Amino acid sequence: MKRRDFMVASGSALGAVAMGSCMTTRPSRPSKAKSIMDRVMTYRKVDAHGHLLDPDRPDELLKAMDLVGIERAAISRPIGDNPDQFREQNDAILRAMKMHPDRLLGQCYVNPLHAADALEEVNRCLGEGMIGLGELYTHAKISNPIYFPIVEKCIEERASIMAHARADLSLLRPHHPETTPATTSASKDFVELAKRYPEAIIIHGHIGGGGDWEHMVKTLRDAPTIYVDTSGSCTDEGMIDFAVRHLGVDRLLFATDINFETGVGKILAARLGEDDRRAIFWGNFNNILRLRGQHAD
Amino acid sequence: MRIDAHAYMGHWPFRPLRGNTCEALVRRLDENEIDRALVGNINGVFYKNPQWANEELFADCESFLDRLVPFAVLNPTYADWEYDLEICRKGFGMAGVRLYPQYHDYRILGDGCTEAVKRIRDAGMVVSFSSRLVDRRQRSWMDSAEDIPMKNILHVVRQVPDARYLILHAFTPDFANDDVVEAVDGVDIQFDMMYGTATQQIGPVLYDLPTGIAALGPERFSFGTATPFREYPSHVIRMELLESALADPKALAAVWGGNASRLLART
Numbered sequence: 001m002k003r004r005d006f007m008v009a010s011g012s013a014l015g016a017v018a019m020g021s022c023m024t025t026r027p028s029r030p031s032k033a034k035s036i037m038d039r040v041m042t043y044r045k046v047d048a049h050g051h052l053l054d055p056d057r058p059d060e061l062l063k064a065m066d067l068v069g070i071e072r073a074a075i076s077r078p079i080g081d082n083p084d085q086f087r088e089q090n091d092a093i094l095r096a097m098k099m100h101p102d103r104l105l106g107q108c109y110v111n112p113l114h115a116a117d118a119l120e121e122v123n124r125c126l127g128e129g130m131i132g133l134g135e136l137y138t139h140a141k142i143s144n145p146i147y148f149p150i151v152e153k154c155i156e157e158r159a160s161i162m163a164h165a166r167a168d169l170s171l172l173r174p175h176h177p178e179t180t181p182a183t184t185s186a187s188k189d190f191v192e193l194a195k196r197y198p199e200a201i202i203i204h205g206h207i208g209g210g211g212d213w214e215h216m217v218k219t220l221r222d223a224p225t226i227y228v229d230t231s232g233s234c235t236d237e238g239m240i241d242f243a244v245r246h247l248g249v250d251r252l253l254f255a256t257d258i259n260f261e262t263g264v265g266k267i268l269a270a271r272l273g274e275d276d277r278r279a280i281f282w283g284n285f286n287n288i289l290r291l292r293g294q295h296a297d
Numbered sequence: 298m299r300i301d302a303h304a305y306m307g308h309w310p311f312r313p314l315r316g317n318t319c320e321a322l323v324r325r326l327d328e329n330e331i332d333r334a335l336v337g338n339i340n341g342v343f344y345k346n347p348q349w350a351n352e353e354l355f356a357d358c359e360s361f362l363d364r365l366v367p368f369a370v371l372n373p374t375y376a377d378w379e380y381d382l383e384i385c386r387k388g389f390g391m392a393g394v395r396l397y398p399q400y401h402d403y404r405i406l407g408d409g410c411t412e413a414v415k416r417i418r419d420a421g422m423v424v425s426f427s428s429r430l431v432d433r434r435q436r437s438w439m440d441s442a443e444d445i446p447m448k449n450i451l452h453v454v455r456q457v458p459d460a461r462y463l464i465l466h467a468f469t470p471d472f473a474n475d476d477v478v479e480a481v482d483g484v485d486i487q488f489d490m491m492y493g494t495a496t497q498q499i500g501p502v503l504y505d506l507p508t509g510i511a512a513l514g515p516e517r518f519s520f521g522t523a524t525p526f527r528e529y530p531s532h533v534i535r536m537e538l539l540e541s542a543l544a545d546p547k548a549l550a551a552v553w554g555g556n557a558s559r560l561l562a563r564t
Contacts, residue, residue: 036329036530037537053498064496067538168434179434211434214312233492233502234432237528238315258500261538265531 040068040264043281046289046296047073047263049135049162049205049229049255055092058099065103068264070256072296074285076107078135078164083117086110090125097129105294107134107162112146119149126153131294132160135205142185142202143192151193155200158291162203162229165190167211167219180210187219194223201227201288206257208232208266213239221246227288230266230280231257240270240280249276253285299331300554303465303489303521304365306357307339307350309430311437314339314525319358319365322524326364329529332554333364335463335561337395341370342430347401348381355389366561368393368425372401373413386420392564393423393463399442400430405449411456418460421564426450427465431526451480461560462486465521468502472509481513485563487556488513489521495538506535507542515548519557 050073052061065073075096077089086109093106108125110118110133122133132154140146142163154161163185169176171186190204204220207213209232220226228251230240243252249272256263267280289295306319316325319336326334336358341350347370358365369385371378371394385391394417398405405426417424429444436442447469454462467488469477493506510518522532536553543549 036533040534051500060497064498067496067541068534166434169436169438173438176438213435233500234435235527235531236312236431236435237525238313258498259494259503260496260498261494261535262531265534266528268530268534269528 036268039268043069043278045070045072045254045264045281046285047231047256048203048227048253048285049231049257050075051135051258052077052093052096052104053258055089055096058096058104061096062100062103064260068260070260070264071282072103072105073256074105074107074131074134074162076109076134078109078137081111081113081139083111083114083121086118087121090121090130093130094125094128105289106130107132109133109135109137110150111139112136112144112150113139115146115149119153122150122153126157126159129294130159131289131292132162132201134160134162134203136161136163136185138164138181138184140183141189143189143196144183147193148196151197151200155197158201160201160203160227160288163190163205165205165207165210165216167213167215169211172212172215187216190226191219191223194225198225200225201291203227203229203253205229206232206255207243208234208236208239208259208262209257214242217243217246224251227251227253227284229253229255229257231255231259231263233257233259233262235262235266235269237269240266240272244270244272244276249279250284252280253288254281298333298554298558300520300557301326301331301334301522301524302463302487302519302557303491304334304336304524305339305526306336306354307341309339309526310343311431311440316525319354319361323361323364325524325529329533333366334524335366335368335392335557337368337370337425339430341395342397342400346375347372348384351381351385351389351391355391362390367391368395368423370395370397371413372397372403373409373416374401374403378413379416382416382420382422386422391422392561393417393425395425395427395465397427397430397442399445405445406452411453414453414457414460418457423461423463423560423564424457425463425465426453428468429466448476451477454480454484454486458484460485461563463519463557463560464488466491466523468492468504470504472504473512478512481517485560487517487519487560489523490518490535490552491521491523491527491532493518493535495535495542506539510543510548510552515543515545515551516556516559518552519560520553
């Protein structure tokens, strides 16, 4: 008997507003909710956009990953502006990678305004086994020429470039009050970079993490070399389906940006075939990692 | 019993919502094995006279009153709203009122709002504020409503502590904050948990759900999804992870629906 049938049969379907507290003691526990966790654990997952919150406790991150069945995660610590600060953050990521080489993948964070130091740091991080760059933040738009030497290095290394993206009104229509720095990358900035460097592996950060995701997707539609990560706290119903419709499954990368429940839930909620869901959860990003020989399997 | 304390029907003007009828909501509850939902009509946010929306809601959910608990949307600055309140309560059997000062052109901190809360309290209905309807970062250029800060909601709660409250899109960086703990002490108030996490990895727009529950008590939180704005599975996953974090199974049952059931039992 299904739970709903059981409820009706046991006389618990009450009127519109009268519900007694005795209803709370019902012992039946769900088949379906358990099956949701079964579904969660069905899929292999690699997180294309993660962060290490506590630099000394990567084990805490692993616990959270385990809760929703994330096997591997690309992580960064985008904190600080000067070279000493970004080196320190990258050191923390390198330590975590070495502690858990089968689980944690490093993304190198730099401030491109310190051009020489940033390029040197990218060389160091890729040399020590990081998979690429991330999460490049709001110091300069991703299309700013100051990034070009770094991008060219990543092309040479077949390393991915993941950057923070927003689509706030203040970026799209500058007469609106500023809600994010004007140097924040908007989707069109990614398109501009991709046109200049079609061979670059560019990952547009979190369509659920900052602004009008419909605008993001439509801006990126005709830029086939750009990947989009699905992370961010926004879990609007239909967001993933809209992205699939306009970008295609192959361009979407599962990611959390430290939103584990919703990161996984939004992919489960999408109206996808099983092969497509597996591609987003695992295959697409694993194929990017394959280019540098850092894939699983 | 599992109750979704935060659901909608109706239209959002800035993008289509799928499954935005009461019939579709019931299907969604079935798919997720949720017994009941507290539902309001989004249209009431945008109609000048929100009573049209309450009539629509009642007509749409009349066949599903064993599953759906309708909540009115009212604007206490609109003419004759007290009469509409009475119709919603006595005519439609609605259990609560959702107030949207950020969309209905009045101040939550104003005396008028406090008086409205008292009227709803006196009608025996639940008072519901929503700090937002959508993430401000993705707002339309026509949607200029600001988020209501939790401190402003708590100001009203202090003014009218004997009302019953259900706070939707409830977000504060720290539910264990002394101000929150003090303001809700002795108050029949519940928060949805849309921005909570049970993973102990607290990103910038999240709070630690087990810590919040420990500080305020499990009786203060209710399962809520904001469907059909938001997808459903994430919220069920959150509850599943919370199960591991809460030692007391009764606490989990309370959050799943016992608390909402208790809140409604007094209407």
